[in-house]
Amino acid sequence: MPTRPSQNDPQRVVEWERLRQMVGQNIRDARTEQGMSQETLSLLSGVTRNVLIDVEHGRRGLLYERIYDLAKALQVPIVRLLGEQ
Numbered sequence: 001m002p003t004r005p006s007q008n009d010p011q012r013v014v015e016w017e018r019l020r021q022m023v024g025q026n027i028r029d030a031r032t033e034q035g036m037s038q039e040t041l042s043l044l045s046g047v048t049r050n051v052l053i054d055v056e057h058g059r060r061g062l063l064y065e066r067i068y069d070l071a072k073a074l075q076v077p078i079v080r081l082l083g084e085q
Contacts, residue, residue, distance in 0.1 A: 020055075020061050024056045025085075030074045044073035045069040
């Protein structure tokens with residue numbers, strides 16, 4: 001039975017934490033550049049505000065479908081949210 005990578009590869013855990021922080025910061029930057037509140041982004045994207053707060057703080061990840069929803073609501077290319085700035 002396969003194990004979760006987080007159970008056996010500490011370096012991968014660190015890398016995923018870094019990526020969650022980066023994506024969360026990219027989402028926050030795109031949102032604030034447009035003067036958009038978390039509540040507005042939540043309503044436009046379908047991502048709950050509580051989830052959005054956790055994502056922007058790097059505490060949780062998202063399914064790729066939700067990242068597309070956020071990019072569409074923010075009217076930015078998805079690479080703007082996923083790419084290293």
